[in-house]
Amino acid sequence: VQQTYIPALSTRQLNAYELPYELPKAEAGSLPADAARMVTDVLAATGWSARTLADVIGTTHPTVRALLRGHFAAMPRNRDYQRRLKATYEIISRIFTLAGRDVGRTNTALRDQGRGPSAVDYLVQDRPNDAYLAAIRSLRPPPQDRLIIGSRPLSPQGRTTDPFDDE
Amino acid sequence: LPKLYDRGWRQGTLLRAELEAHGWVVGDGDQPRVDPLQHGLWIVVTQDCDLNSLDEADDVTSVELRPVFEENPPQTLGIRSRMLKLMPGMPYYLQAQSRREMISPAGLVKLTKDREKLLDDVRLTALKTWLGKRYDRPAVPDGFVPLAKAIATAMKGHRHDRILDGVRDVLVQFADGDTIRVSMFAVVTDEANKDEVERLLAEIAQDIPAELGIVDDIAVGTSAEVSLKVIEDSFAVDATDITWRGEAPRGALQ
Numbered sequence: 001v002q003q004t005y006i007p008a009l010s011t012r013q014l015n016a017y018e019l020p021y022e023l024p025k026a027e028a029g030s031l032p033a034d035a036a037r038m039v040t041d042v043l044a045a046t047g048w049s050a051r052t053l054a055d056v057i058g059t060t061h062p063t064v065r066a067l068l069r070g071h072f073a074a075m076p077r078n079r080d081y082q083r084r085l086k087a088t089y090e091i092i093s094r095i096f097t098l099a100g101r102d103v104g105r106t107n108t109a110l111r112d113q114g115r116g117p118s119a120v121d122y123l124v125q126d127r128p129n130d131a132y133l134a135a136i137r138s139l140r141p142p143p144q145d146r147l148i149i150g151s152r153p154l155s156p157q158g159r160t161t162d163p164f165d166d167e
Numbered sequence: 168l169p170k171l172y173d174r175g176w177r178q179g180t181l182l183r184a185e186l187e188a189h190g191w192v193v194g195d196g197d198q199p200r201v202d203p204l205q206h207g208l209w210i211v212v213t214q215d216c217d218l219n220s221l222d223e224a225d226d227v228t229s230v231e232l233r234p235v236f237e238e239n240p241p242q243t244l245g246i247r248s249r250m251l252k253l254m255p256g257m258p259y260y261l262q263a264q265s266r267r268e269m270i271s272p273a274g275l276v277k278l279t280k281d282r283e284k285l286l287d288d289v290r291l292t293a294l295k296t297w298l299g300k301r302y303d304r305p306a307v308p309d310g311f312v313p314l315a316k317a318i319a320t321a322m323k324g325h326r327h328d329r330i331l332d333g334v335r336d337v338l339v340q341f342a343d344g345d346t347i348r349v350s351m352f353a354v355v356t357d358e359a360n361k362d363e364v365e366r367l368l369a370e371i372a373q374d375i376p377a378e379l380g381i382v383d384d385i386a387v388g389t390s391a392e393v394s395l396k397v398i399e400d401s402f403a404v405d406a407t408d409i410t411w412r413g414e415a416p417r418g419a420l421q
Contacts, residue, residue, distance in 0.1 A: 090373045094381045097346050129369035136383045148388045150397040152340035152350055 112138035333359025338401035347380035
């Protein structure tokens with residue numbers, strides 16, 4: 001209801017040919033089926049409970065359980081939870097793959113506080129980019145050297161010179 | 168006789184002069200013909216040591232100019248990308264595939280209407296690096312092309328982000344496997360906020376479809392902190408493409 005747009009409130013004019021209100025648009029990726037899949041995948045990748053995931057995305061565990069059943073919660077504590085669920089899913093699905101689809105390693109990477117706040121800490125604060133950085137650095141700690149040298153040099157087959165690389 | 172250098176000409180001097188650069192094409196009649204290009208804004212790329220040896224009255228075509236473009240400038244400053252943005256906050260940039268113009272010192276002096284020393288020392292170094300590196304770039308192997316295309320697309324989505332003003336270039340390396348893993352490096356100016364750039368790269372990483380590849384390494388450093396090895400061994404990303412001109416990257420062997 002709070003997200004319902006009523007044009008007359010801002011324009012002070014009524015249009016007889018339009019509905020007097022516009023319901024909020026559903027965003028791609030936030031449909032109940034997608035949300036259910038994301039919740040299922042995140043719980044499977046981490047072994048978390050619905051309550052833990054609820055804490056991470058800033059909602060309640062009944063909301064998470066409702067999503068699992070393919071429903072939107074009627075009165076969620078945090079109306080932004082769908083966006084946060086998607087952000088959390090995007091990160092955890094990648095970390096799960098990088099961790100060899102190992103639930104234990106995934107959890108360790110997400111909860112590692114060795115270099116400061118963990119990925120989970122950042123997710124709770126709704127800072128997904130910092131969460132991603134924290135998680136990948138737990139799995140693949142950056143070298144101590146200040147000089148960045150990389151570790152994946154090109155194969156000789158990958159090298160070529162102009163004009164090959166422009167075509 | 169005074170040398171061009173004595174008269175204030177330097178590598179990186181921007182000048183206005185209506186010059187005609189020529190290229191050869193095969194036209195409708197299937198006959199090779201000259202294709203002239205009229206252009207008004209140029210930059211001197213001849214090195215200072217050569218400018219210091221050229222008399223201003225010499226009339227041998229010995230000074231190299233590159234056309235400077237202003238429309239649709241790249242977002243990153245560029246080290247190895249096909250375009251080099253000359254200065255942050257200004258639209259001027261060079262294109263690798265543009266025509267070159269050779270002009271004599273006498274012609275340069277006579278035809279130039281206006282000139283200015285645009286580049287500071289840092290950007291002049293960037294110009295030198297770009298001129299040197301353009302011809303030793305790696306090409307993306309076929310197997311990585313969809314991923315490279317996705318990275319370019321993800322970068323494009325952030326092309327208006329002001330954080331990119333402090334980014335000289337973004338470089339990537341790939342590791343093959345069941346899941347392709349990606350290292351992303353940003354080379355930034357000394358003034359850039361590295362934490363912000365790191366977060367931006369992390370955001371871009373999440374925009375890349377995971378089935379194509381996953382970024383597992385992000386590093387940001389100034390030119391003093393990024394090794395020549397990374398510069399030589401990485402693919403260059405800019406806000407519009409990865410080492411290719413055109414709409415999308417294509418395989419090296421296509």
